[in-house]
Amino acid sequence: MGRKQTKSGKIRLTEVAKLAGVSPITASRFFRNPEALSLSKRERVDSAVKELGYVPNLAARALASHRTEVIGVVIPSLTNNVFADVLRGIYDSSEGSRYTIQLANTRYSILQEEKVLRLFRAQKPAGLIVTGINQTAESRTILESMNCPVTQIMEIGDSPVDMMVGFSHYDAAFAAISHILEQGRRRIGFLGARMDPRVQRRFEGYRDAMKAAALFDPALIVTTSVPTTVTLGGTLFADLLAQTPDIDAVFCVNDDLALGVLFECQRRQISVPRDLAIVGFNDLEFTASAVPALSSVRTNRYEMGRHAVTMVIDAIEGRRPQEPVIDLGFQLMVRESSMPSST
């Protein structure tokens, strides 16, 4: 004999079907494809569901249909503010849809990324959102074999696995440096921490902009693989000053570093922007109220999250986008820290 009888109180699809006077399969269709039902049956099933308080058993559904309603999201960090905004967009967009978000954190490790992708593959997600375009060959193979829509976020590039939404970190950094150059600054330092692929691209934008102006000088560059903190911004800036005392501007790969630089300037009585211009990246909220307000590059992170989910869901449901790659661009937010000094 099998197991204990089903608890009498449990409501299954069969009960709903019975109450509605239809077959179980028709009741099932009510959830998956309501348009296929005649209006009368649809109403009967609907009220039966409500009357019984029926809740579908997702495990049974997944087992029978070989599908899940899970969208996997792979991000490199939970601490980085940047991803908080993206995630907010992702969760906001997924709410109200039938899909559930499953989050995985790689901590900036591509091996960890392979591992979580393998895990996701085993669970047959309905769709996937992954960060960046620098997957290992192995990861790419997994992604391509997944047989579900995939959106790469945060940046854009030439060979999407499937879809992409992001912006060009290279262009953004190039634009930031061009702006600083326009202010007449010539010795523009570069401060970078945790040089992940996107930060690397910002560096390339910096490098090329400086080279184009014939102002590139390795002595202007200080980077580290250590994760970003505000304090680190101060430290790196101190290193830069020791190495190259005649700098007149600093481009920081993110706003936390920029804030650290600002604090270090306050500590050393370096006047910003008179003695030093500062430009950050991401346009976190605090940049606007710092003293002086910090220039930064605004990136549309919340929208990125929203777009990513929308694209994936649309693709799952057969509405493939015309254009698989969306460039959300960036805006240079010029504030006091990189404007002509009023003094």
Place this chain on the structure above:
Amino acid sequence: MGRKQTKSGKIRLTEVAKLAGVSPITASRFFRNPEALSLSKRERVDSAVKELGYVPNLAARALASHRTEVIGVVIPSLTNNVFADVLRGIYDSSEGSRYTIQLANTRYSILQEEKVLRLFRAQKPAGLIVTGINQTAESRTILESMNCPVTQIMEIGDSPVDMMVGFSHYDAAFAAISHILEQGRRRIGFLGARMDPRVQRRFEGYRDAMKAAALFDPALIVTTSVPTTVTLGGTLFADLLAQTPDIDAVFCVNDDLALGVLFECQRRQISVPRDLAIVGFNDLEFTASAVPALSSVRTNRYEMGRHAVTMVIDAIEGRRPQEPVIDLGFQLMVRESSMPSST
């Protein structure tokens, strides 16, 4: 006839069992309770699993066992840095375990909380982690009916649904105010934004500390229900100054507000700490490198996340903790912004 034959490549538990020369049920036990197998069979199943690259079908497992291996996590915000740290702890601890984290965001709405709890109930999670102790009666009923371990995080209180890990926001704020009073400050302002229950408790700590010193004055208080930003800190501080110009200290319910106050002071040439002491809350990383460094109350958020997961998993697996309520405490981080002025 039923459906298409199983894809020949698909590896099920049956295949593993066959290769290992055992019954499927024994192979199943290999995963759920390996100690129950004899050493020889255990090894045979183990190598069969590896040889075939078998991956369990979680949906089938959930359907057959009426259990999932999901731990639901309910938090009020994804943007708030505080939760980023907690989440990091949660994800770090869950990694390597068999459990999967399912995140839900309530955006500080108790109705949204009810909704996500109802959703979770339908999925029969193995355990649950929820933020705070101010659930609605309905939410509490759901939690109690869930029949799985529940840990409330972020604060502690008298009547846990099940388990708790957090600290007393009241005590923390009381201690912060006591410290400021010890510095000889008498007119201590209170700045609060998004007055969620925990922030409310911090207010009560402030209020009682001030009353105990016979220094409580409603004119010292400025609060708003708007979400916290650094900019808002400056705005609220401006309001406070307008309302009560003779303040000599400000307690901010979080570090973002405190940073905003600091910037506003820089803007108005108010010397910190000489003219004004500032104390924040949470001890975010930047407080230590601000100029002057900001005093704050350190809370052990990462550990909170780790503990919460550990407690839930232990309880799921029958190892109930002796003490269901863990107080992680707090540390007052006294820095320049609230020390005697050196000037």
Place this chain on the structure above:
DNA sequence: ACAATTATTGACAGCGCTACCATCGGATTG
């Protein structure tokens, strides 16, 4: 009016796993 097409509906089997119980051999006991 009748065949051909299209919308609705239902029957059946089975997705891959585990709960429940039965079994079986060997160790322990008196």
Place this chain on the structure above:
DNA sequence: CAATCCGATGGTAGCGCTGTCAATAATTGT
């Protein structure tokens, strides 16, 4: 040496749902 117990293993019958295809009803075209 029989009675008892225990640990290891297997057989059976589903868990609750949906894919496939067939059957029926409604609609259309000529």
